Amino acid sequence: MSDSTLPLGPRKIVGKPVPRPKRGPGVQTYLPEIAKGLAITMRHFFRNTKEMALGQRNDPSLEAIEDGVNTVSYPEQRRPYPYRFRGVHRLTHREDGSPRCVACLCCSTACPSQCIYIEAGEYPEGDPRRGYERFPKRFVIDELRCVFCGFCVEACPCDAIRMDTGMHAAPYDSRDQFIYERDLLMGFPGRDGTYTTQNPRHEPGDPTHPGIDRDHPH
Amino acid sequence: MPTFKLDDREIPFEPGDTIIRAAHRVGIDIPHYCWHPGLSVAANCRMCLVEVEPPPGRPALMLDVLAWDAERGEYVPQKKPKLQPACQLTAADGMVVKSQTSEHVKRARSAVQELLLLNHPVDCPICDQAGECRLQDYWLEHQAHKKRMRDEPVHKPKAVVFGPTIVYDAERCIVCTRCVRVSAELAKDPVLSVRERGNLNEIVVAPGRQLDHKYSLMTEYVCPVGALTAVDFRFKARVWFLRSARTICVGCATGCNSFTDFDPRSQKVFRYRPRENLAVNKYWMCDDGMLDYRRIHENRVLEGRVGGEPTSRDAAITKAAELLTGADPDSVAVLLSAEHSQEDNAALLWLGREVLGASAVYATGRPEGEGDDVLRHVDKNPNQVGLFELVAPGAPGSFTDFVKAVQSGRVRTVVALGSQIPEPDAEAVLASIPVLIALSTHVGPLSTRAKVVLPASSWAEADGTFVNAKGLSQESEQAIRPQGESRPAWRLVADLARALGQAPTWKRTDDVRSTFNGSNASAAMAPSAGVSG
Numbered sequence: 185m186s187d188s189t190l191p192l193g194p195r196k197i198v199g200k201p202v203p204r205p206k207r208g209p210g211v212q213t214y215l216p217e218i219a220k221g222l223a224i225t226m227r228h229f230f231r232n233t234k235e236m237a238l239g240q241r242n243d244p245s246l247e248a249i250e251d252g253v254n255t256v257s258y259p260e261q262r263r264p265y266p267y268r269f270r271g272v273h274r275l276t277h278r279e280d281g282s283p284r285c286v287a288c289l290c291c292s293t294a295c296p297s298q299c300i301y302i303e304a305g306e307y308p309e310g311d312p313r314r315g316y317e318r319f320p321k322r323f324v325i326d327e328l329r330c331v332f333c334g335f336c337v338e339a340c341p342c343d344a345i346r347m348d349t350g351m352h353a354a355p356y357d358s359r360d361q362f363i364y365e366r367d368l369l370m371g372f373p374g375r376d377g378t379y380t381t382q383n384p385r386h387e388p389g390d391p392t393h394p395g396i397d398r399d400h401p402h
Numbered sequence: 403m404p405t406f407k408l409d410d411r412e413i414p415f416e417p418g419d420t421i422i423r424a425a426h427r428v429g430i431d432i433p434h435y436c437w438h439p440g441l442s443v444a445a446n447c448r449m450c451l452v453e454v455e456p457p458p459g460r461p462a463l464m465l466d467v468l469a470w471d472a473e474r475g476e477y478v479p480q481k482k483p484k485l486q487p488a489c490q491l492t493a494a495d496g497m498v499v500k501s502q503t504s505e506h507v508k509r510a511r512s513a514v515q516e517l518l519l520l521n522h523p524v525d526c527p528i529c530d531q532a533g534e535c536r537l538q539d540y541w542l543e544h545q546a547h548k549k550r551m552r553d554e555p556v557h558k559p560k561a562v563v564f565g566p567t568i569v570y571d572a573e574r575c576i577v578c579t580r581c582v583r584v585s586a587e588l589a590k591d592p593v594l595s596v597r598e599r600g601n602l603n604e605i606v607v608a609p610g611r612q613l614d615h616k617y618s619l620m621t622e623y624v625c626p627v628g629a630l631t632a633v634d635f636r637f638k639a640r641v642w643f644l645r646s647a648r649t650i651c652v653g654c655a656t657g658c659n660s661f662t663d664f665d666p667r668s669q670k671v672f673r674y675r676p677r678e679n680l681a682v683n684k685y686w687m688c689d690d691g692m693l694d695y696r697r698i699h700e701n702r703v704l705e706g707r708v709g710g711e712p713t714s715r716d717a718a719i720t721k722a723a724e725l726l727t728g729a730d731p732d733s734v735a736v737l738l739s740a741e742h743s744q745e746d747n748a749a750l751l752w753l754g755r756e757v758l759g760a761s762a763v764y765a766t767g768r769p770e771g772e773g774d775d776v777l778r779h780v781d782k783n784p785n786q787v788g789l790f791e792l793v794a795p796g797a798p799g800s801f802t803d804f805v806k807a808v809q810s811g812r813v814r815t816v817v818a819l820g821s822q823i824p825e826p827d828a829e830a831v832l833a834s835i836p837v838l839i840a841l842s843t844h845v846g847p848l849s850t851r852a853k854v855v856l857p858a859s860s861w862a863e864a865d866g867t868f869v870n871a872k873g874l875s876q877e878s879e880q881a882i883r884p885q886g887e888s889r890p891a892w893r894l895v896a897d898l899a900r901a902l903g904q905a906p907t908w909k910r911t912d913d914v915r916s917t918f919n920g921s922n923a924s925a926a927m928a929p930s931a932g933v934s935g
Contacts, residue, residue, distance in 0.1 A: 315561030
C-alpha cells in the first residue's frame with residue numbers, strides 16, 4: 185500500500201510481544217546477576233594470569249608491532265605513522281632562513297575550520313623583495329580548532345606550509361598552549377630533518393634569478 | 403530600432419554603436435581587456451574577436467592557414483574566416499555575428515589568452531588583483547590549458563613607483579593601454595605612454611614626471627590585471643574576503659556612486675570603488691574621493707563627552723537633556739550640517755522645531771576646496787542642496803549669520819550636527835556659546851568646543867540620503883556596524899527627545915525618510931551595473 189492510499193488516523197503497530205521476566209526476589213535484588221558477572225571477570229583474570237605465568241601467551245608489546253588488531257601500550261610504545269600521515273603543521277624556510285610563506289592567505293581561505301590567522305608585513309627598505317612580495321609578520325594556527333584536513337597544504341602555492349612533521353598535537357592543560365605562533369611553526373623540521381623546500385620560482389634575491397635589468401631583460 | 407544578430411539573439415543598437423557596446427548594454431559580456439565603456443577604442447588586446455558572416459551573396463573573407471594534421475603527421479593548408487574585433491566593428495542592421503557559437507572564435511580566444519599569459523609571472527599569491535583579475539577569469543573560461551612555451555619568461559621591472567599612489571609591475575602588464583587612455587582622456591594629463599615593442603613593451607611615465615594627477619587611482623581601477631596596484635591598498639587585504647555596499651561618496655557635492663569594500667569580520671573599510679552611474683560620475687571617481695574612506699576610521703568620536711571628559715553615550719544624552727530643559731525657545735538655534743545625510747538633518751530639524759520650539763535654523767559644513775571640471779566640486783559637502791530642500795519654504799541661515807547671532811547674544815543654546823565649520827577663524831566664537839551640544843562623527847571644531855558631545859555614526863555605518871549639487875537625491879547603504887558607542891545621529895536625536903519627554907513618531911530609517919519630502923523617497927538608488935567595463 186503506497187503512502188497516499190493509507191487511511192487517515194493513527195497507524196496500527198505490528199510486532200511480536202516479548203515476555204517480561206517474572207518478578208521475584210532473585211530478579212529484584214540483582215544479587216544473582218552480580219555474582220554471575222563477577223564470575224566471568226574472575227574466570228578471565230585467572231586464565232590470563234595462568235597463561236602469562238606459564239608463558240602460554242605472546243608478549244603484548246611484541247604483539248603490538250604485528251599486523252592486525254592488537255593492544256599498544258601507548259606512551260612507551262608507538263605505532264609507526266604512515267608515510268602520508270598529516271601531523272602538526274610546519275612552516276618551511278628559504279635558503280636564507282626566512283619563511284617561504286608570502287602571506288597570500290590561500291591557506292586561511294581554504295581552511296574549513298578557520299584556524300589560520302595571518303598578519304602580512306612588508307620587507308624593510310633595501311630588501312630585494314621589498315615592494316614586490318610580503319611575508320607573514322604573524323602566522324598563527326589554532327591546533328585545537330584544526331581538523332587536520334590538509335587543505336592548507338594543498339592550497340599553498342609556495343610549498344610554505346606542510347604537515348609532514350610526523351607529530352600529532354600534544355595534549356596540553358590549557359587552551360592557549362594550542363595556539364602555535366610563526367616561530368614555533370618554523371622550528372619544526374620535517375620527518376627527514378630538513379627545514380628548507382625547493383621552490384621552482386625564481387625570486388629577486390635568489391642566485392637563480394636571471395635579473396630584472398631594463399637593458400638586459402633576459 | 404535597428405538590430406543585429408549575435409549568437410542567434412537579436413541585439414538592438416543605436417546608430418554608431420560598436421558590437422561590444424550594444425552587447426554590453428543588453429548584458430552580454432564579450433570577453434575583452436582593452437575596451438572600456440568610458441574610454442576610446444584601442445583594439446589591441448584581440449580578446450573580443452568575433453566572426454562576422456558576409457552579406458548575402460558575397461563571399462566571406464577567408465585566410466589561408468596551415469593546420470596540423472595529427473594523422474598524416476604534417477601541416478595541411480586550410481582556410482579560416484578573418485575575425486574582427488567586436489570593440490571596433492560598428493554594428494549594421496541585419497548583421498550576423500557569431501561569438502560563442504563559432505569554433506574559430508573559441509580557438510582564437512584561447513590562443514590570445516595563451517599569448518597574453520606567455521610571459522606572465524603567474525604570481526597570483528602575491529598579486530593584489532587575484533580574485534578580481536581578468537586573466538584568471540578568462541583563463542578558466544577560454545583557455546583552461548597550460549601554456550606550451552617552455553622557455554624562461556621575459557623578465558621586466560617589478561615594483562616600479564609611478565607616483566605617490568601607484569606602483570607598476572611590468573611583468574604582469576598586458577599593455578592594454580587602458581591606464582594610458584585614462585590619463586589622456588579622463589584626467590587630460592597624458593603622462594603615461596608605452597615603451598618598446600612586442601614582449602618587451604611596458605608602460606612608462608613621461609620623463610621628469612610622476613603619475614600624480616587627480617585621477618591616478620582610476621588607472622589602477624581600470625587595469626584589468628595586477629600590473630598597476632594602489633599604494634594605499636597594496637598588501638592590505640585579499641579581495642575575496644571583502645564585501646561591498648552600494649554607497650555615495652561624501653567627499654564633495656558631486657555625489658559619486660561608489661562601492662564601499664569592507665571586511666565583515668573586522669568591520670573595517672578597505673577601499674572605495676567607483677560604481678557606474680551615467681547620470682553622475684559615469685565610471686569614475688577622483689583620488690580625493692577614493693581615499694576618503696580613511697576618514698571612516700580616523701579621528702572619530704566614539705564615546706560621549708561632557709565638558710571635554712569622556713563618558714558613556716547615555717550619560718551624555720542625560721546631561722544634554724538637562725541643559726536643554728527650560729531653555730528659552732527664542733535663544734535656541736539648531737545648526738544643521740551639510741556633511742550629514744537628510745535623515746540626520748531632518749531629525750534634528752524636527753527636534754529644534756517641535757521639541758525645543760526654536761525658529762532659528764543655520765547650516766554648517768566643511769570649508770570649500772579645490773574643484774575641476776571633471777568630477778571634483780568646490781563644495782566639499784555631500785548634502786548642501788538637501789538642507790535647502792528640508793528647510794523649504796525658507797532657507798537655513800548661513801554660518802556667517804550664525805556667528806553674528808551668537809556674537810549679538812541672541813543665540814545662547816545650540817544643538818549642532820557635524821564636526822566641521824566652514825570658517826575656521828570662527829572657532830573662538832563657538833567657545834563663547836553658553837550651551838553647545840554637538841552630534842559629531844569626527845574630532846573637529848564643533849566637537850572640541852561643545853559642552854556635550856554625542857557620538858554620531860559616519861556615513862558608512864548607516865543608511866542615508868544625500869542630495870548632490872545637481873539636486874539628485876541618492877541613497878547610500880550601510881556598510882559596517884556603528885563603531886564604538888556611536889549611533890546614527892537621527893537615533894541620538896530620538897534618544898535626546900525621549901529624555902526631554904517627547905518621543906518621536908519614527909523608529910526606523912524608513913520612518914525618518916517619510917518625514918521629509920515624499921518625492922525624495924521615491925528617488926530610489928541609482929541603478930548599478932555592477933563592475934563596469
